[in-house]
Amino acid sequence: MPPKRPKSAISSAGSKGRAKGKKSQSPTLVEKPGHPEDIFPMVLTSATQELFGCLADEDVTGESPYKLLKKDDIIQDIKTRAAVSDFSPVKQIVLDYPEDELLLVYDRDFTYEQCFYLVLTPEAKDRILNPPEPETSQVLENVVNKTPEPKEWISLGSELEIDEESIKETREKLWYKFSRVRRKFGVPVCFSDRNTADAKDGYLECASYQDSRFSIKQMQRDCGMQAVPRLQSSSAQTQWKFQRNIFTQYVPRELSDEEKENILQFESLNNFCNSVTPRVLQALQQEEIMNGFFDDWKALGAAAEDGDWSGKVSEGLMLYQAFTDQKYTKDKKISSINWHPTIYGVLAVALTEQKEERTKDSTTFVVTPSVILFYSFSDPSIPQLLLECPDDIFAFEFCPSDPNIIVGGCINGQVVLWDISAHVTHLLGTQPGSKKVSVSTDTFDLDDNQENKTPVVRYCAVSALESRHKAPITDVQWLPPTFEVTRSGLPVENKYNISVQVVTCSPDCTIMFWDLRMQRLLSHSATDRKQSVDQKTQMTPYSVPDTFKHLDRTWKPLFRVSLPKIDTSGEYAPLKFSLEHYTCNGNTGRTTEEDNENDDGDSSKVIPDYSQLRVPSAKTATILEDVNTKLYIGTEDGEIVHTDWKLEKDDSGRLQSAKPLHCFNIHHWLVNTVQRSPFYKDIILTTGGWNFAIWKEGVMDGPIVLSPSSEQVCTSGCWSLSRPAVFFIGKDDGSIEVWNLMEKTSEPAQVHAHITNAKITCIKPWTASSKQHFLTVTDDIGMVRVLEIPKVLYVPTRNESLSVKKYFELEEERLNDFLKREELWAQQKREAEELKRKTEPDKPAKSLEVNEEVNMKEYKDYMTLEESILKGIGLWPAAADKQNT
Amino acid sequence: MAEVEETLKRIQSQKGVQGIIIVNSEGIPIKTTLDNSSTVQYAGLIHQLVMKARSTVRDIDPQNDLTFLRVRSKKNEIMIAPDKDYFLIVIQNPSD
Numbered sequence: 001m002p003p004k005r006p007k008s009a010i011s012s013a014g015s016k017g018r019a020k021g022k023k024s025q026s027p028t029l030v031e032k033p034g035h036p037e038d039i040f041p042m043v044l045t046s047a048t049q050e051l052f053g054c055l056a057d058e059d060v061t062g063e064s065p066y067k068l069l070k071k072d073d074i075i076q077d078i079k080t081r082a083a084v085s086d087f088s089p090v091k092q093i094v095l096d097y098p099e100d101e102l103l104l105v106y107d108r109d110f111t112y113e114q115c116f117y118l119v120l121t122p123e124a125k126d127r128i129l130n131p132p133e134p135e136t137s138q139v140l141e142n143v144v145n146k147t148p149e150p151k152e153w154i155s156l157g158s159e160l161e162i163d164e165e166s167i168k169e170t171r172e173k174l175w176y177k178f179s180r181v182r183r184k185f186g187v188p189v190c191f192s193d194r195n196t197a198d199a200k201d202g203y204l205e206c207a208s209y210q211d212s213r214f215s216i217k218q219m220q221r222d223c224g225m226q227a228v229p230r231l232q233s234s235s236a237q238t239q240w241k242f243q244r245n246i247f248t249q250y251v252p253r254e255l256s257d258e259e260k261e262n263i264l265q266f267e268s269l270n271n272f273c274n275s276v277t278p279r280v281l282q283a284l285q286q287e288e289i290m291n292g293f294f295d296d297w298k299a300l301g302a303a304a305e306d307g308d309w310s311g312k313v314s315e316g317l318m319l320y321q322a323f324t325d326q327k328y329t330k331d332k333k334i335s336s337i338n339w340h341p342t343i344y345g346v347l348a349v350a351l352t353e354q355k356e357e358r359t360k361d362s363t364t365f366v367v368t369p370s371v372i373l374f375y376s377f378s379d380p381s382i383p384q385l386l387l388e389c390p391d392d393i394f395a396f397e398f399c400p401s402d403p404n405i406i407v408g409g410c411i412n413g414q415v416v417l418w419d420i421s422a423h424v425t426h427l428l429g430t431q432p433g434s435k436k437v438s439v440s441t442d443t444f445d446l447d448d449n450q451e452n453k454t455p456v457v458r459y460c461a462v463s464a465l466e467s468r469h470k471a472p473i474t475d476v477q478w479l480p481p482t483f484e485v486t487r488s489g490l491p492v493e494n495k496y497n498i499s500v501q502v503v504t505c506s507p508d509c510t511i512m513f514w515d516l517r518m519q520r521l522l523s524h525s526a527t528d529r530k531q532s533v534d535q536k537t538q539m540t541p542y543s544v545p546d547t548f549k550h551l552d553r554t555w556k557p558l559f560r561v562s563l564p565k566i567d568t569s570g571e572y573a574p575l576k577f578s579l580e581h582y583t584c585n586g587n588t589g590r591t592t593e594e595d596n597e598n599d600d601g602d603s604s605k606v607i608p609d610y611s612q613l614r615v616p617s618a619k620t621a622t623i624l625e626d627v628n629t630k631l632y633i634g635t636e637d638g639e640i641v642h643t644d645w646k647l648e649k650d651d652s653g654r655l656q657s658a659k660p661l662h663c664f665n666i667h668h669w670l671v672n673t674v675q676r677s678p679f680y681k682d683i684i685l686t687t688g689g690w691n692f693a694i695w696k697e698g699v700m701d702g703p704i705v706l707s708p709s710s711e712q713v714c715t716s717g718c719w720s721l722s723r724p725a726v727f728f729i730g731k732d733d734g735s736i737e738v739w740n741l742m743e744k745t746s747e748p749a750q751v752h753a754h755i756t757n758a759k760i761t762c763i764k765p766w767t768a769s770s771k772q773h774f775l776t777v778t779d780d781i782g783m784v785r786v787l788e789i790p791k792v793l794y795v796p797t798r799n800e801s802l803s804v805k806k807y808f809e810l811e812e813e814r815l816n817d818f819l820k821r822e823e824l825w826a827q828q829k830r831e832a833e834e835l836k837r838k839t840e841p842d843k844p845a846k847s848l849e850v851n852e853e854v855n856m857k858e859y860k861d862y863m864t865l866e867e868s869i870l871k872g873i874g875l876w877p878a879a880a881d882k883q884n885t
Numbered sequence: 886m887a888e889v890e891e892t893l894k895r896i897q898s899q900k901g902v903q904g905i906i907i908v909n910s911e912g913i914p915i916k917t918t919l920d921n922s923s924t925v926q927y928a929g930l931i932h933q934l935v936m937k938a939r940s941t942v943r944d945i946d947p948q949n950d951l952t953f954l955r956v957r958s959k960k961n962e963i964m965i966a967p968d969k970d971y972f973l974i975v976i977q978n979p980s981d
């Protein structure tokens with residue numbers, strides 16, 4: 001029951017309660033009572049309360065405010081106390097009350113302005129005593145507690161609609177049966193399609209039309225509905241109107257020193273340190289012991305890569321390709337071979353006459369032009385390019401900074417230059433995998449076009465005849481692009497980072513330095529040039545590139561280095577030499593970058609016009625102090641000479657070559673290889689005679705490794721380009737020895753006999769790609785063989801360079817040790833001999849005399865014997881004399 | 886104070902240890918053996934990393950807590966031992 005508390009009713013209710021006498025004057029209650037009709041607020045005196053046992057706050061309390069009073073008791077009370085009874089106002093109601101008990105409610109909060117109220121109707125009593133629970137909770141209770149019980153369905157008319165909507169059959173289904181004539185059962189049938197319009201009565205159409213007789217308006221229409229959420233896409237873009245750089249500058253928070261000191265005193269910090277230290281120490285120790293992140297599986301795999309498990313790996317050198325050309329290589333031997341530094345699969349060989357002496361008055365003297373052939377992997381039998389040489393070439397090299405320039409040394413002592421930049425595209429086109437379009441552009445001569453079409457490049461410059469070597473040039477090398485030398489041999493900075501200087505050596509006991517650039521004009525060179533111009537205008541039949549026209553026939557060397565012998569007079573006759581490639585940090589970085597960019601040789605790098613370059617004045621260039629100017633030279637007699645190329649001023653003020661620093665005769669015949677290891681700047685391999693040796697620059701006493709003498713002459717040698725411990729030696733009988741210092745140091749790791757039938761003249765390795773390592777072998781009969789180096793020989797083992805370095809150091813120590821011991825022994829021997837001589841001073845003299853006597857006696861005996869025999873035959877010299885007159 | 890020094894000395898004597906930093910819970914270095922700029926850099930960056938690592942561990946399992954964090958890089962290894970109020974950073978160069 002919603003309590004209503006009209007304030008205005010207070011006084012009236014109060015007056016109602018108090019004025020008992022006016023109880024009968026109920027009509028004075030003009031205002032509506034502020035309580036529901038079926039209850040009656042009343043006051044009960046304490047006497048009444050006692051009587052009925054409803055003492056306030058004792059029998060009835062706020063919690064249990066209900067008291068049922070018997071009707072009879074109330075009536076009794078009314079009778080006994082008549083007007084004084086508290087119940088007198090409700091006397092009539094009580095009398096009329098149908099039930100036996102009335103409910104008295106203690107109204108603690110004075111909701112209805114009185115202490116108690118009497119409930120007048122049994123319904124209200126019921127209601128109060130059994131109040132209906134608030135609707136919500138009751139509903140909930142119903143849902144939670146009670147499962148809904150099925151109720152009787154009350155028809156509300158919906159079944160009619162459903163009946164209308166459902167589909168019922170109004171008549172029986174019609175069915176048609178089609179069958180064929182029995183005789184056609186089993187016979188193959190052929191079905192085909194037919195358009196309904198094809199046959200005249202194929203179909204019957206009932207077209208719809210608007211009938212004017214009816215105009216029925218559709219009143220009701222069934223349509224289906226589907227609710228679809230309304231989607232709307234929209235976007236917004238913010239405009240950054242005021243662009244402004246915003247930055248924050250911050251400073252790390254730091255504690256001041258006192259605070260730090262303070263914190264360090266804390267007990268908690270101590271505890272922390274104590275607790276944390278064991279963990280940290282354990283972790284540190286773990287790290288020390290082993291590397292937890294080392295991937296063993298991967299390391300295993302890296303050592304032996306996938307291909308090895310296939311089983312078809314050969315441990316030895318496999319023949320990849322062989323090159324030969326019938327026309328040019330007949331009766332020729334190959335003197336030198338080089339790989340093209342940038343183009344894959346192109347190599348160049350220089351051919352020389354096999355017979356070393358050409359007798360000029362032989363009638364069968366056939367002039368075969370001397371050539372350098374370029375072979376490419378794409379065509380093993382046809383050379384791609386021919387370089388014409390004035391004479392046989394014994395050595396040639398590609399320029400390291402510009403692979404189109406080739407310098408060669410002739411048999412007559414001249415230096416020759418070629419420029420193949422015009423034909424580079426042709427060479428590039430012959431890379432394996434690209435079509436040979438360039439070769440067969442003129443298609444009407446298909447049969448022998450190949451031979452005609454091999455382009456020929458004529459040399460574009462030769463050195464002056466007067467200043468050539470007096471003997472064949474046996475070795476030519478370019479100075480690396482990192483430095484250049486002046487006229488006195490001082491190394492200076494190379495401004496352009498291109499190789500412009502060439503060093504040649506020849507058995508005429510000189511080493512010459514040549515410069516590609518125009519030399520400073522001297523008075524007599526003008527006359528030379530005039531002559532040369534005349535000569536040149538006479539003979540330039542082909543289109544010769546004029547890269548080096550400024551040098552042609554006037555080319556003089558920068559300076560000469562002579563090699564006086566150390567101990568005796570005379571000079572060494574160098575055959576091969578090796579200089580140290582100076583690598584200054586900045587320069588090499590630049591050059592390698594540029595080289596990488598210019599694989600096709602296009603001029604994003606400045607390829608200077610050589611005729612425009614000038615030799616810089618020696619005074620202006622910066623001298624590089626740390627260039628190693630010493631050369632290792634192998635001579636004709638098998639000596640290895642270590643000398644400096646810088647010219648020094650001697651007593652008379654002229655520039656003179658210094659005396660060589662060291663010389664050792666190790667090989668007893670021609671030295672044919674002096675090569676520095678590509679991994680160590682100071683390790684040099686020399687081969688010659690019947691053995692080979694490894695030297696360390698700076699060790700003055702001899703080779704650190706000397707091989708045992710072998711049965712065949714070692715004719716060439718080279719280091720492997722990828723493994724510091726491997727090198728190859730070629731022999732006289734056509735076999736190749738593969739030496740691996742990691743495996744065996746006293747004999748070759750592998751010997752490949754019969755690579756070729758003739759003497760091997762040259763070996764050159766090349767790394768074409770990371771998986772293809774080639775070794776070219778050339779021989780005496782003009783064949784070039786390209787062998788593929790197996791993985792086992794080109795993949796370096798772990799820490800190989802360190803191990804090899806250590807090995808060389810060990811060998812050096814051994815050598816030093818050996819030499820010391822030798823000295824010691826020599827000394828001891830001398831002492832022993834002295835001792836011996838002292839004890840027996842006369843014996844040597846005596847023994848000599850005795851020997852003499854014995855000899856004379858024997859001789860006399862012999863003479864008598866001879867006389868007797870000749871007399872016997874009748875040819876005694878006395879008789880012979882008579883005959884010879 | 887002496888104990889702290891002793892601890893640092895013990896750790897420093899291990900092979901390969903490049904530096905030690907003690908940082909408080911806010912990321913401010915208290916004691917260090919490296920130079921100031923490196924210390925500040927390490928402290929600031931590693932503090933964030935440790936907070937992240939710790940919160941990760943605790944998110945996965947609230948009963949769990951971070952006891953040690955090791956960051957291994959190509960050149961060296963950074964070891965962090967966190968605690969309630971401080972943490973210790975050790976930078977080591979492993980032997981290989």
